[in-house]
Amino acid sequence: MDRLLYLIRMKKAAPVLRQGHPILRVPTQKVDPKDILASSGPTHAAVQAMRSVFSSPYHSVIGLSAPQVGHSLSIIAYRNNTPLTFLFNPVLTPLQPQSKWAAQYESCESLPHYNCIVRRPDRVRVTALDTDANEVSFEASGFLARVIHHECDHLEGVTLADRMVEKTLRHDQYIDVFENYPSSSTHR
Numbered sequence: 067m068d069r070l071l072y073l074i075r076m077k078k079a080a081p082v083l084r085q086g087h088p089i090l091r092v093p094t095q096k097v098d099p100k101d102i103l104a105s106s107g108p109t110h111a112a113v114q115a116m117r118s119v120f121s122s123p124y125h126s127v128i129g130l131s132a133p134q135v136g137h138s139l140s141i142i143a144y145r146n147n148t149p150l151t152f153l154f155n156p157v158l159t160p161l162q163p164q165s166k167w168a169a170q171y172e173s174c175e176s177l178p179h180y181n182c183i184v185r186r187p188d189r190v191r192v193t194a195l196d197t198d199a200n201e202v203s204f205e206a207s208g209f210l211a212r213v214i215h216h217e218c219d220h221l222e223g224v225t226l227a228d229r230m231v232e233k234t235l236r237h238d239q240y241i242d243v244f245e246n247y248p249s250s251s252t253h254r
């Protein structure tokens with residue numbers, strides 16, 4: 067990457083709040099649909115801050131929520147082999163009973179350098195407003211369902227630490243290092 071562009075992006079990225087910041091514990095406010103199209107105001111500021119994190123060379127973010135950049139608004143964004151997608155006021159419905167939710171390792175920008183096992187639905191229905199303030203409704207499955215479920219948790223003040231399967235927290239440096247290490251864990 068061009069060094070000047072690199073420095074500009076580095077300077078612009080909004081800080082991501084870490085686990086323990088009180089904003090991450092507060093249920094978010096719904097976005098007024100007319101604010102989605104506005105070129106100023108809190109919703110616009112939240113979207114700009116979220117965009118700055120996605121374009122930062124210091125973050126390899128797949129999903130993000132507005133509270134993580136300090137805006138207690140109901141906004142999530144993700145990119146998963148797709149263009150960056152923003153959803154406003156998302157309502158998520160799991161399409162699987164909780165007893166069938168899948169256990170997988172995942173991580174969070176608010177808890178950097180760690181990952182842990184979390185159970186989440188493999189299939190979800192999402193209803194939300196898009197960047198044109200139009201209502202969208204779709205089903206997501208697999209990894210995308212996991213990402214959207216994770217981000218919608220943030221909108222309720224729920225973090226990865228609340229969802230983690232007990233005793234599964236590990237530092238990133240141990241990914242693929244101790245996969246066959248004897249364990250009494252029964253999460254799988």
Ligand SMILES: [Zn+2]
Binds near residue numbers: 173174176216
């Ligand atoms: Zn997160």
